[in-house]
Amino acid sequence: MTTEKLDVLIVGAGLSGIGAAVHLTKRSPGKSYAIVEARERLGGTWDLFRYPGIRSDSDMYTLGYNFKPWTSRQAIADGPNIMEYLHETVAEYDVESKIRFERKVVSASWSSDTAEWLVSLAHGDGGSSQIRCNFLFMCSGYYSYDEVHDPHFEGRDDFEGEIVHPQFWPENLDYADKKVVVIGSGATAVTVVPAMAETAAHVTMLQRSPSYVASRPGEDKFALALRKFLPSKAAYLITRWRNVLFQLFTFNLARKKPKMVRKKLLDMVREELGPDYDMTHFKPRYNPWDERLCAVPDSDLFNVIKSGQASVVTDHIDRFVKDGILLKSGETLEADIIVTATGLKLSTGGSAIFDVDGETVNFGETVNYKGVMFSGVPNLGMTMGYTNSSWTLKADLTSEYLCRVINVMERKGYDSATPTLPADGSMELEPLLDFKSGYVRRAISDLPKQGQKKPWRLNQNYPKDIINLRHRTIEDGTLVFAKAKNPDPVSNMSSDAETVAA
Structure with missing residues (x-):
């Protein structure tokens, strides 16, 4: 089995994953990355759903990316128009060469020794492979593709x-x-x-x-x-x-x-x-x-x-x-x-099993950090869109923020960034979403929690998140930076990372 070595691995080639790739190339140039997609085509939700009339329920001026204007006449767009927009984005920014289709994440294991995720993939043809990366960016959405309610x-x-x-x-x-x-x-x-x-x-x-x-x-x-x-x-x-x-x-x-x-x-x-x-x-x-x-x-x-x-x-x-x-x-x-x-069946992180230094991660027991990362889980970001507005508004800001984190790590020689809860355990927790939809209520115990104050509070507010994610300092004392405990010289991430044999 070969193990590919990358700076960043993006999971999912839908609206969020394609946007994340573009933001990474624009804001953290030189970082090696790939997108793994479990299905045989890009598009995520907009390719999966084929029912009659499939369309956005948000206007495309906010569901579109902040870096690529929506130019179609439709404001509430149908599935084919959205897919055309995604294909245009992929071609314009040469993203398709980075996508590995029919690669499903089975597990992801973090090692503090080497400050790397080891991601195991199942291939559509029955094969398997692994990718080692410093940063893992989950853009696979919030619901299961395999199961429904x-x-x-x-x-x-x-x-x-x-x-x-x-x-x-x-x-x-x-x-x-x-x-x-x-x-x-x-x-x-x-x-x-x-x-x-x-x-x-x-x-x-x-x-x-x-x-x-x-x-x-x-x-x-x-x-x-x-x-x-x-x-x-x-x-x-x-x-x-x-x-x-x-x-x-x-x-x-x-x-x-x-x-x-x-x-x-x-x-x-x-x-x-x-x-x-x-x-x-x-x-x-x-x-x-x-x-x-x-x-x-x-x-x-x-x-x-x-x-x-x-x-x-x-x-x-x-x-x-x-x-x-x-x-x-x-x-x-x-x-x-x-x-x-x-209805849908919500799923945080898909069906993959995550662990940090051998301890299984139960996302329902973690606390959301800035609506992007999770307490105690290093170098892992996840796109979680708004419930009261367009998904991509938050997806764009999430990608921008993670690029800022990656850039600070590179500039200051850090290998990991971990949201860390107060040591005294004094923070009161509550459900992540104040939303009464059936698909949310059915999954609420499995979703991360949130605190009652920043940075553990989930904003459902785009202007506030612009300040929070685009402008506030990265080194806030809550996001704890560290170096690898026992770095493997082969594993150190750099702009010229290459594929190595396991």
């Missing part, structure tokens, strides 16, 4: 039609002129329903409880107007900040005045569907932004409901039957196809 439904085997989950959408699924029931009310369901309704006989969105939904334009007229008068980078920056501040304003307003924001959101739905529509189906039991708000581009969901192509049913499932779903109310929803848009 798929609750048990009584009578599932009795149903004579097809059952599909959006994460594992079958190629060439024929739903034309079929009766479809989509179970769920989140962003995926809100996307799938109008897309399938274009050709299906009828689509029913079956929800146990409603979510907040709001229509927004598919194109941003403000952004398009700016492009006529300003260079693309300037127009992009202005639009980006306008949208960031609006997102932050609405989120904070929802937290401070939830009743007012709730009324506004429900009034908007009422305006879309008309005075006679039963608003029971769009009145959530929770406050706005306790869960993520679902975007409806150009009113597409509301349009198919008004046209009769789709409908919403709020009820509980009793069991599946041969021709559909029997509800607790006694009604049967007939279906040829059932789509279980029942």
